Amino acid sequence: MATVEAAIAVSALLMAMWLGANGLAAVTxxxxxxxxxxxxxRLTARxxxxRGAEAATRIVSGANVVVDTQADAIKVVVSKRGPLGLxxxxxxxxxxxxx
Incomplete structure (x- = not known):
């Protein structure tokens, strides 16, 4: 009986650690x-x-970088699929x- 409970506890602990590690990777x-x-x-404004698009892809490998340049504003969107497909x-x- 104690063996089954220990196995369930260890499994739950491993799952919590796995989720925590993936959460930390997603935040990073x-x-x-x-x-x-x-x-x-910043580089596009200069x-x-x-160079700005190249720097962004070097900082985040595999990212999609979209630069929208207008007369008075520059908007950059960097997107990527993170851990677990987030x-x-x-x-x-x-x-x-x-x-």
């Missing part, structure tokens, strides 16, 4: 998406859109620097 990837979006927006996304905005 979300932070990377935010960093990548911010860096891409007039280096190609959709992760971050946005950053910048104002173009005068030339």
């Amino acid at each position: 990837e979300q932070m990377r998406c935010a960093d990548a979006a911010r860096e891409a927006a 007039g280096e859109q190609q 959709p992760l996304s971050a946005r950053a905005f910048a104002v173009p620097e005068p030339r």
Whole structure:
């Protein structure tokens, strides 16, 4: 009887640890998406859109980077599938620097 209870407890503990590790990985990837979006927006505001997209894909491997440049605003969206297929996304905005 105690063996069955121990097996259930160990299984529950392992499941909780697995979920915790995947949750931590998802939070880390979300932070990377935010960093990548911010860096891409900053570089695009300086007039280096190609470098901004490259930097974002280096920061978050396998990410989809969308840069929307308008006359008075720059919007960058970085999205990716995270652990367990969770959709992760971050946005950053910048104002173009005068030339």
